[in-house]
Amino acid sequence: MTLMVAEPFGCIILAAGAGTRFGESKAGALLPSGERFLDVIARAALDAGAQPVVAVVPEGVEVPPAARTVRNRDAKGEQIVSVRLGLMQLVGTLARGTLIWPVDHPFVSLKSILAIVEAYRLTRAHIVLPTYNGRRGHPTFFDRVVWGELMTVESGGAQTVVRAVRDRVHEVPTVDPGILQDIDTRSDMPLGGWRATDAIS
Template sequence: MLDALVLLAGFSTRMGQLKQHTRLAGHSFLEMVIDRLSASRQQLRQLVFVGQNGDREAQQLVERSGGIWLVNAQPELGPLSSIRIAIEQSPERAALLLWPIDHPMISAETIRNLIALWESDPEQITVPSSGSRRGHPTIFPGWCRREFFNIELNAGAKKILQLFPDRINYLLTDDIWVMKNLNTPEMLAEAENWLQTNRVR
């Protein structure tokens, strides 16, 4: 059992606008992530999105796509607080495909390959990698759920990877966007230039 969990409750201070509504090649980040997840919908029990109260545009888009919208009433507490909210609302044994909204360029093929690798060994944490660096999104098996409550709130999900290095499977990929978070106007411009050069949506 695998749920997708998309994190979009941040304040996007470096971008200067909410990242879920930032547009790239005519599509918002949120539209792009939903599109990629939809391509693997049969492998995902549900799509969960945690955002801020009052973000009606994002909520409506999520609900139209069949996703579940949850509100983080204290987004200033950071991403881990959103993860905990989602865990409390999902079945006890569900694994989580954790996807930050600032990685909208990851290909649907990468997501399919990541899920396939996890399905081959579902008790392992499954992470895309360039070989030298870990990327996003990450699949956390059901046993990790309690660990999200054991670590410090400001530690973030990467702390679990540090605690359990021997329980990680790596998907080696040449998808550069698993490593690139689009959280500044400069990174957004880089993505726009890449799309124009490669003529990819």
């Protein structure tokens, strides 16, 4: 069941990369559970109340029916291009902000997502980031007021925007190692499946 939240927000899943080090596009790759990276993330975003969920994918990857499909034909290009393609799908919606969620972070718990969204609702920070043991992870929430900066940043992508507005960034401490679990190569894949904790500090 989808959980209701106070503020409308979207989610952009960045899944257009070629996955060269992984051996295939991670958008269509399978986790040890047998589910695709993309499906797990889309379901978590929808369960957290994101609307719309936009999946930016390469050609040939099927997107879950409840998500919007955007094709990025330059799989080897900079990730900020996918961010911009996703934002273009959100500008005409009621979304006050959006999660930006890289597909190589499929083990983030639902409670972490809800904590990020709740922190935004309470603080109205322009950017909200989860942390685990003091380290920043994914996904990141961007208020609509900084979308313009994401659309125009010339180098460094979203991280440049985060640094530029650091006084408007709010961190959400979690006990969820999934926010840091970056599946870059097959050796990063936990054997037997990963079960990130649902607890939030």
